[in-house]
Amino acid sequence: MVDDTFMKTCSLQEKVVLITGGGTGIGLGIARCMVLSGATVILIGRRLEKLKEACASLGSNAYYYQFDITNWEAHEQFAEKVVETFGKLDILVNNAGNQYKASSFKVNLDDMSSTFDVHVKASFAMTRTFLPYMIDRQRGSVIFISSMAGFIGLTNQISYAAAKSAIMGLVRTFSSEVSQHGLRFNAIVPGWFETPMMLKAMGNDIKRQEHVLCRTAMHRFGQPEDIGWAAVYLGSDASKFVTGTSLVVDGGALSGF
Numbered sequence: 236m237v238d239d240t241f242m243k244t245c246s247l248q249e250k251v252v253l254i255t256g257g258g259t260g261i262g263l264g265i266a267r268c269m270v271l272s273g274a275t276v277i278l279i280g281r282r283l284e285k286l287k288e289a290c291a292s293l294g295s296n297a298y299y300y301q302f303d304i305t306n307w308e309a310h311e312q313f314a315e316k317v318v319e320t321f322g323k324l325d326i327l328v329n330n331a332g333n334q335y336k337a338s339s340f341k342v343n344l345d346d347m348s349s350t351f352d353v354h355v356k357a358s359f360a361m362t363r364t365f366l367p368y369m370i371d372r373q374r375g376s377v378i379f380i381s382s383m384a385g386f387i388g389l390t391n392q393i394s395y396a397a398a399k400s401a402i403m404g405l406v407r408t409f410s411s412e413v414s415q416h417g418l419r420f421n422a423i424v425p426g427w428f429e430t431p432m433m434l435k436a437m438g439n440d441i442k443r444q445e446h447v448l449c450r451t452a453m454h455r456f457g458q459p460e461d462i463g464w465a466a467v468y469l470g471s472d473a474s475k476f477v478t479g480t481s482l483v484v485d486g487g488a489l490s491g492f
Contacts, residue, residue: 244472248273251321252470255304255361256331258285260430261380263292264459265328265466270296272467277317279304280331304331304357310364318368326470327365329358329402330380339393347394354398359405362420366413373417376470379406380462381422383485403481410479419478421469426485428457452487 252269256262257278266276270293279302280286286299302313317324333353335346362377369375384392385399402422409420427447448454465484468474483489 245467246273247326247467247471250274250325250470251277251323252326252328253277253279253317253324253365254328254330255357256280257299257328258282258289261425261428261459261462262328262330263289264461264463265330266293266297266463268460268463268467269326269470270294272471274326274470275321277321304361305352307356307360310360314364314368323372324365324368324375326376326378327362328378328380328466328470329361331357332380334392334395336391337393338391342394347397350394350398351401354395355401355405358402362405362409366418369418370413370416375418376474377409377418377420378466378469379403379420379422381406381424381481383424383426383483383489385424386489406481407479414478419469419474421474421477421479422481423462423465423469424481424483424485425462426457426483426488427451428459428462430459447488450488451485452490455486457484457486 247269250273252274254262254266254276257266258280262278266278266289269276274296276293276297278286278289278297278299281301281303283301286301290297290299300313302309331353333350335342335350337346358379379402381402382395382399384396385403389396406420406422414420448456461484465482469477469482
């Protein structure tokens with residue numbers, strides 16, 4: 236029989252969660268696991284139809300806003316709207332991402348800037364905008380989705396790898412400066428996951444897929460829910476003394492390099 240203490244510690248009952256880029260892939264996987272754990276989930280993104288489909292699949296505890304996280308001037312008004320509507324924000328998941336496949340010799344500065352805008356600047360801006368509301372309540376969890384690309388060099392992914400490395404700098408610095416107020420800041424580091432972004436990057440390159448699986452200890456691609464349950468842990472009281480760190484969820488991929 237499962238003890239009530241365990242259930243209360245691991246549950247997200249009555250928690251309000253905001254997930255950027257929550258309409259597909261890892262973001263949707265996180266949303267599924269958080270809804271199953273009792274949370275009220277808010278998805279934001281630019282693709283309205285994807286958001287509608289995602290919310291329909293998640294049930295009555297899921298809501299969405301069409302919002303461009305790189306519209307810097309709109310952040311404060313958006314945060315006010317979320318807190319006014321839902322009363323609070325307990326967990327922020329900075330998940331939204333983009334990717335440009337080009338070598339360091341061919342990537343252009345516009346593509347580099349776009350990658351940093353979405354991964355780094357938007358994650359920073361969303362976090363800083365919601366901080367006052369979390370500090371007022373002396374509690375909150377901010378989860379950043381990084382990547383194994385932040386640890387190793389990936390061919391033709393220089394802007395993505397650089398941005399994901401920067402994410403971990405945000406995590407450590409926010410933790411150092413703000414965790415005294417009861418807030419926690421952590422990153423999840425996915426390996427190779429079966430998502431639309433990964434499939435687009437790999438295309439039909441069977442040899443590359445086989446190479447990746449050979450370098451992954453568990454010999455399979457991750458599923459979005461593998462990240463989702465890690466996010467539930469970092470959002471729950473089970474991780475109440477965990478901040479400033481990166482949780483690697485990669486099926487042993489990094490151990491193979």
